[in-house]
Amino acid sequence: MLLIILLLLPGVLSNQWSVSYVSLSPVCAARGSNVSINCRYEYPDGQQVQRVMWCSMRSNHGYCAVKPYVYDESNNNQKNFQYIGDKTSNCSLLISNIDQTHSGEYKFRFITNGKKYTGDPGVNILVDGVLSNQWSVSYVSLSPVCAARGSNVSINCRYEYPDGQQVQRVMWCSMRSNHGYCAVKPYVYDETNNNQKNFQYIGDKTSNCSLLISNIDQTHSGEYKFRFITNGDKYTGDPGVNILVDDLKVSMSRSRENGSTIVGDSLNLTCTLSCSGNLADVQWFKNRDLIRHSEPVLTFSRVTAEDSGNYSCSLRNFKTTSSEEITIYIEDVTGFPTVLIIVLILVSLVFIATAVILIRRRKAIMKEKSVKEREEVKDSLYSTIQPQKKLHQKNHTGYSEANKNLPGAEDVQQEDEVQYSSVTIKPKELLQVSANTEQENDSTIYSAVMNG
Template identity: 45%
Template sequence: MLQIILLLLHDILRIVSLGILEENWNVQIPYSVCGVRGSNVSIPCNFTYPKNDPIQVTQMLWCSKRQHEKCDINGPYVYNSAYKHNQSNYEYIGNNISNCCLMISDINSKNSGEYLFRFITTLNLGTFTSTHDVDVTIKDLNVSMSRSRDNGSITVGDSLNLTCTVSCPGHSPELQWFKDNEPTTNSGPILTFKSVKHKDSGNYSCALKIFKSSESKQISLYVEGTDSVSSDISGSTTYFWVIGVCSLVSIIILIVVAVTLISRRRAKIHEMPQKEGKTAQINTVTQTVQTNLQRTEDVLHEEEVQYASLNIKPKEVWANTEQQKEDSTIYSTVRVHEVKGEM
């Protein structure tokens, strides 16, 4: 009889202990997690167990139901804390006390599916697996276009928007835009073209800012028409930088030239009195020389006149004397003949 009572008491205690286990042992995980292809996805997880008993967690396990439907003790697991080498893109970022988060890096379609968490303790029957699984889904970034004109080709001057979206609920990630596989300075979910230009033609895509591998498929944009010179100038930041630098250099050059000219002018003004004094001295010397030359010319002219007078006077006297002699001779001859006739 006593044995029967002891057996019944043992069963009652076992039932009570199991009830306590069911009440205090738990794993909290979401029902679904959505991630962008090529990015990292974290599965939030917390676990609890009776803290009033000397219980220690000895092993943490994550399994994928694609590989292991029941996720029991036999495995296999995508992560097992007892293993030193787990799959490279699965990282346990929790601990052995309460946090059981799992990080899946560079996620792709192979990583989608349902996951369960299981932990093992030092207590007999102290093994617990999450009561439900978490469904991990993978989504791609997509680029769509909205235009001011629904029909016809895109021409220069049209307005349009490129929008980067992901169908994961609650996601508002930082984005990066690419043109022809080269990063642009644009960020945010919407890329706006208020007045599209021909040079805006190209293949556009978007990606999570810190995950280039999450890049979306490209969307092609072709703009018909030719950009005007004015639109190119107004739309080119580089052009304005060049113009600004050139203008600044030109202003500096003008200032330097102006300062140089002013300095030279001041120097000339300072030297003018000295030059004027020298010029006056030169003019005085020149006038003196000219006066002396004039006086010399006058003296020479007077001497020439005197010499001329001396030379002319003897000639005139000689000529008159000769003429008188001739006249006397003629007159003498005539007179002699007339005397003979009268006799």
């Protein structure tokens, strides 16, 4: 008879040292049966297991620091003891054809490249002398077994039958494709044929009826039953064991209920499996890169902008169980005022530079316009004075000739000349022309007087 203690998934690491047995209570075994002591062990990341041992307190003591060992991978193994674990996380031990001499406490010990550790206290086994005389199939748990999609699930069970019977055939069936006592095909496992690739029988034809389901998915959910045939009868373990398969999910809780998540906020990411209360060890990924964190809850006490990214989780060493990604965006509001000030300064400088350019351009236009207006005024003034000079010459000559014999003529002439000079404003060249003209007029007037 084989007694199964625990359903284990291989490949679990941790950041602590530990050995976990299924039960510290005494395990009762019948003489002549096979007993499996299932356990798991953990050690910090970076450590590498170099040696594994099992010891019995009947022949050893304390932490099993020295020989003898009931199992030691290097040597001195006893024939009834078989190590069915590995150098990663599974430390299970199989004791075959057990008898009263095998009663007692057993401990697992392992050595890494950095430390030695023993699981203490161990697990106790009690062996009596009664053999089974009944038909039975015992599953570890009749409660639904919760599995993450993409993981491996082991359904552990044991079966018994009366003395003198010999097992000839073993099968496993699913109630999704079968019914009742699985009396007919199809079977998910049948040692004769028609085995499905995801199902592997890891039991025997004595007492162990365990089944391993690899890369499990939702189509594998349902009830499973074990059936065996001996040389005298057929028996099915009913009811069977139920398996529920679901996806891992990442949920987020944060200190800020509304609005965006900003630098300095706190938040938690939790890896959950809806059909399971608590997950043991998981692994986290950020942007699909592994994060060194094995707890189901990933805590950020004060987030930074660098924490933004896509996060997912999976069972440790089972990346095929990876959840969907959840995206976290952290707003860096601490740098916003500085950026705003810089932008405002740049805009102000551009505005000022543009204003200066426009003002200078306007001044240049006004100056150019003023120069043109001055030139137009000069040209207009010169053209206005020329006819006045001719009119003055005519009036001046006529006046002299008509009034040369009148009294006071000379005073009148002088007064006219004063008026002429007071209204005439000419450039230097024009004044010279006027002077010459007046000299000519004087000569004319003088000639007229003399001739008279």
